[in-house]
Amino acid sequence: MNQQTPMSTVDRNAADYAALSNVLRDYFDGLYHCDTKKLATVFHPQATYATATEGKLLKLGMDEYFPIVDKREPPAKRGETRRDRIISIEFAGPVTALARVECAIGPKFFTDLLTFIKLDGRWQIIAKVFHYELTE
Numbered sequence: 519m520n521q522q523t524p525m526s527t528v529d530r531n532a533a534d535y536a537a538l539s540n541v542l543r544d545y546f547d548g549l550y551h552c553d554t555k556k557l558a559t560v561f562h563p564q565a566t567y568a569t570a571t572e573g574k575l576l577k578l579g580m581d582e583y584f585p586i587v588d589k590r591e592p593p594a595k596r597g598e599t600r601r602d603r604i605i606s607i608e609f610a611g612p613v614t615a616l617a618r619v620e621c622a623i624g625p626k627f628f629t630d631l632l633t634f635i636k637l638d639g640r641w642q643i644i645a646k647v648f649h650y651e652l653t654e
Contacts, residue, residue, distance in 0.1 A: 531609060534641070538607050538615060538634060541641050545632070546602040546621060552592040554584040562635065562642040569648050593623055601627070615641065625654040 541560050548557035558580070567578040578586075593600075602621035609615045613636040621628050633645040 534609065534612075534615070534636070535607060538617060538641050539604065541634070541643075542604055542617060542619060542632075545619075545643070546600070549587075549621060549623060550592065550598075550600055550602070551594045552587050552590045554587050557584065557587065560643055561646075562637070562644045565643055566645045566647075568646070569650070571649050590623075596624075598622070598624070612636070622653065625652050626650040627653050 544556055545560045547553065548560065561580055563580055565580055567576075567580070567583045569576050600621075603619065605618040605620060607615060607617045615634040615636075617630075617632045617634065619630045619632060621630070628648050628650045630646055630648040632643050633647075634641045635644045636642075
């Protein structure tokens with residue numbers, strides 16, 4: 519009888535860390551190129567986008583957020599230097615994670631807290647809560 523050995527927690531975490539890193543790469547690429555098709559692969563369709571940076575709550579669904587991204591001039595087209603990086607990835611269990619990342623778009627430098635869920639074997643952003651500072 520051929521039994522598979524379950525993946526150890528360390529192996530699973532390494533695999534999940536790599537998978538999340540790949541999703542974050544697509545997230546950064548989607549933002550840099552204003553590619554909502556790519557962003558749609560990393561965000562769950564029911565994801566939330568939220569900030570209170572300007573003193574009031576701004577909370578959008580993906581159906582409201584993606585058209586905003588579509589209207590932007592891509593940082594790639596402007597030749598902006600990429601300043602995106604992963605600060606941390608934490609797992610709350612086998613299907614829940616949090617990533618803290620940074621990126622810049624135009625004069626805004628963002629700190630994003632991205633909450634992930636793993637459904638049907640793939641990690642997706644279910645919530646993006648962020649703050650930004652003006653750099654210019």
